[in-house]
Amino acid sequence: MPSLTDYLVLSAILFAIGTAGVFVRRNLITILLSIEIMLNAVNLSFVAFGRAFGTVDGQIIVFFVMTVAAAEAAVGLAIVIALFRHRESLNPEAFTTLRG
């Protein structure tokens, strides 16, 4: 049987992949997808800890995280659409008006 550590290591690897995506990619949509990967990695560790402690709190927090992720995706994608309408590009390099 896989132990709690196995799940936590998997969660750490997935979180690192998401972090890499945020740093490495230059496409706003892919950056949002990488954030979703990170949220899911955290969800996995929540469920694993909930299972280890024998409580339902982990699954309930996963429920809240999913809600926040849905709200974040809706607002984030709306911002992406608005930005694309202004600049015709999804490259973050195109949105550097505020850079000093």
Place this chain on the structure above:
Amino acid sequence: MVAFYCFASIAVVASLLVVAQRNPVYSVLLLIASFGALSGLYVLLEAPFAAVTQIIVYAGAIMVLFLFVVMLLNAPHEDTEEDLDRVRRVSGAATRLQRGPLWFGALLTAAFTVELVWALGREATLVSAFTRPAVSSVAAIGAVLFTEFAFAFEVTSVLILVAIVGAVVLARRETRERSPGVRPTGKV
């Protein structure tokens, strides 16, 4: 154990491909595969509610929203000449491919992974296999959700409402032309 490694490898490989893909449509589809594998892991953890929610909410709703936006915008793939041309046109500067921050980010991430795995591996002796009985019934989850977490649940509904209003306001196309010097007053 075999199932765990199957699901874990699918999740990791699919997530890696999400980051490595140039085409955002493939990225979104691969992320759905990754979420399916995670849902299998939730089943292994005896959390069927989380597994089903993962499929319905994440794969069914959020990812469809992403896919819709990707297909709606039809943007050029990143770092192609067309994409860089557009960046040059809007920013006015001679933008070219910068690899420095990318390698820094990748290096930072690799260090982060090694550190996390090392830290978790050190504690392996403390954390054993799951000994306590699993609480997985939806009734138990609902009972706790609507008593102990009732306030958070209500706040969540307000959050969703704010997100809906924000998304509509942000993505709305401005119909009226703004005349110079006069601010439209009815605009939200």
